[in-house]
Amino acid sequence: MKKDIDKLIRGNIKKLVPYSSARDEYSGTDATLLDANENPYNAPYNRYPDPHQTLLKQQISKLKGIDPVQLFIGNGSDEAIDLLFRIFCEPGKDNAVSIDPTYGMYQVAADINDVDLKKVPLINDFELDINGLQDACDDHTKLLFICSPNNPTSNSFDPEKIIGLAEKLNVIVVVDEAYIDFSRRESLKSQVAALNNLVVLQTFSKAWGLAGIRLGFAIAAPEIISFMGKVKYPYNLNMLTMDFAMKSLENQDKVNQWIENILKERSSLERKLKRYRFVEKVYPSDANFLLVKVRKPKKVYNYLIEKKIVVRDRSNIELCEGSLRITVGTILENKKLEKALMQYQRDFVESCEV
Ligand SMILES: Cc1ncc(COP(=O)(O)O)c(C=O)c1O
Numbered sequence: 643m644k645k646d647i648d649k650l651i652r653g654n655i656k657k658l659v660p661y662s663s664a665r666d667e668y669s670g671t672d673a674t675l676l677d678a679n680e681n682p683y684n685a686p687y688n689r690y691p692d693p694h695q696t697l698l699k700q701q702i703s704k705l706k707g708i709d710p711v712q713l714f715i716g717n718g719s720d721e722a723i724d725l726l727f728r729i730f731c732e733p734g735k736d737n738a739v740s741i742d743p744t745y746g747m748y749q750v751a752a753d754i755n756d757v758d759l760k761k762v763p764l765i766n767d768f769e770l771d772i773n774g775l776q777d778a779c780d781d782h783t784k785l786l787f788i789c790s791p792n793n794p795t796s797n798s799f800d801p802e803k804i805i806g807l808a809e810k811l812n813v814i815v816v817v818d819e820a821y822i823d824f825s826r827r828e829s830l831k832s833q834v835a836a837l838n839n840l841v842v843l844q845t846f847s848k849a850w851g852l853a854g855i856r857l858g859f860a861i862a863a864p865e866i867i868s869f870m871g872k873v874k875y876p877y878n879l880n881m882l883t884m885d886f887a888m889k890s891l892e893n894q895d896k897v898n899q900w901i902e903n904i905l906k907e908r909s910s911l912e913r914k915l916k917r918y919r920f921v922e923k924v925y926p927s928d929a930n931f932l933l934v935k936v937r938k939p940k941k942v943y944n945y946l947i948e949k950k951i952v953v954r955d956r957s958n959i960e961l962c963e964g965s966l967r968i969t970v971g972t973i974l975e976n977k978k979l980e981k982a983l984m985q986y987q988r989d990f991v992e993s994c995e996v
């Protein structure tokens with residue numbers, strides 16, 4: 643059943659008259675452009691970029707099998723997260739719900755926008771607490787964040803359960819699929835046509851190896867996308883990013899090869915990590931990283947830092963006690979890590995055992 647999205651949008655946003663740029667008012671080609679107070683020298687970078695990102699939108703839509711009107715492109719998917727708070731949540735009044743533990747930017751964006759984020763802990767080996775999530779939603783809840791595969795727990799969730807929540811709840815359900823290209827599960831992007839309160843976030847920062855150019859996107863019903871287009875900064879994507887992205891999108895074969903390499907290395911690293919005596923658990927992963935529970939996590943972390951190997955210490959996070967998050971690297975990088983951990987075992991584990 644379609645939801646009344648209009649009812650969820652903040653009043654001031656519904657009334658917003660978006661900024662009209664020079665490029666909005668004239669979009670033809672081969673004109674003498676004296677309308678945007680640009681410098682006439684230093685082409686092509688003297689010109690403002692296309693605020694509608696028409697060409698890139700066409701290309702990404704084709705890649706994802708969606709309609710361009712279902713697509714918002716941003717300066718990383720972090721931009722989309724912030725925009726969703728600004729569009730739907732009245733500061734100091736509305737709230738959002740998320741699973742816990744999860745990606746830290748939902749909390750930061752909530753705090754910046756003065757929105758209470760209610761966290762519902764995962765249950766039984768990092769599964770969704772469906773009843774808990776439903777109970778946490780009240781009349782002022784506008785957004786529900788589910789990251790799948792989830793950072794930092796590395797598992798993904800049953801899509802049917804997420805669809806069930808979107809069907810049942812009168813909130814915007816945001817599914818963050820930053821790691822979907824590494825997952826055994828299918829994206830929920832195909833559900834957006836039927837569920838107008840579902841927003842799927844994806845990014846080029848992970849499988850596409852483009853974190854440095856900042857490019858992420860949201861797939862949702864046109865009514866949501868149109869508000870995202872109105873609230874974003876007019877030129878949120880720069881020309882260099884768009885040009886580079888359009889070239890990179892032709893590299894699908896290379897990206898598939900990277901994904902294959904990373905998945906192969908993930909299995910190999912998982913197997914090897916399980917052999918160390920100080921490793922208590924390697925959680926099953928559906929992403930490009932492993933959550934690894936170790937004895938004395940701070941000591942392992944500091945030892946690796948000394949060896950100039952940086953992993954993420956997640957041991958202070960609830961439900962991830964004792965855990966380090968390790969990104970899967972190249973064969974060489976993973977070997978370096980394995981060697982360092984082997985040395986750690988010899989120096990600190992075996993010597994204590996004898
Ligand atoms: C779950 C999740 N979503 C989004 C992002 C950020 O994506 P982007 O680089 O597109 O802003 C990250 C980055 O680590 C992430 O883990």
